[in-house]
Amino acid sequence: xxxxxxxxxxxxxxxxxxxDLRGVACPMNFVKTRLFLDKIQEGDLVTVLLDGGEPVExxxxxxxxxxxxxxxxxxxxxxxxxxxxxxxxx
Numbered sequence: 001x002x003x004x005x006x007x008x009x010x011x012x013x014x015x016x017x018x019x020d021l022r023g024v025a026c027p028m029n030f031v032k033t034r035l036f037l038d039k040i041q042e043g044d045l046v047t048v049l050l051d052g053g054e055p056v057e058x059x060x061x062x063x064x065x066x067x068x069x070x071x072x073x074x075x076x077x078x079x080x081x082x083x084x085x086x087x088x089x090x
Contacts, residue, residue: 013071013084015047016040022049022080029055030062037068037087048083049076056081 019036021029033048040046050056056073060083064070067088076082 013045015084016044017046018049019046020049021055022051024050024055026054026058030059033059033063033085034066037063037066037085040087042087042089044087045071046085046087048085050081050083052079052081056083059083 017036017040019033021032024032029050036046048059050059052075060070060073063083063085069086069088071084071086073081073083
């Protein structure tokens with residue numbers, strides 16, 4: 001896999017956890033993301049699945065403001081997005 005990622009000119013992100021929040025309305029999707037991030041270790045990578053539009057934009061901005069790193073944001077399926085978030089320090 002890593003060789004394929006290098007061949008494609010990208011990097012391979014392998015999440016430690018996945019959190020499926022499709023269908024969860026704002027602001028609860030951010031609240032659930034934040035509570036989940038509180039439970040994991042600094043440096044862990046979590047993939048969060050969200051609906052497009054306000055949910056993906058709101059959660060993306062909020063986790064960065066909270067000191068975490070948004071490693072990637074991509075469309076996962078029609079109308080849904082995948083965020084890769086690395087837990088930062090508090």
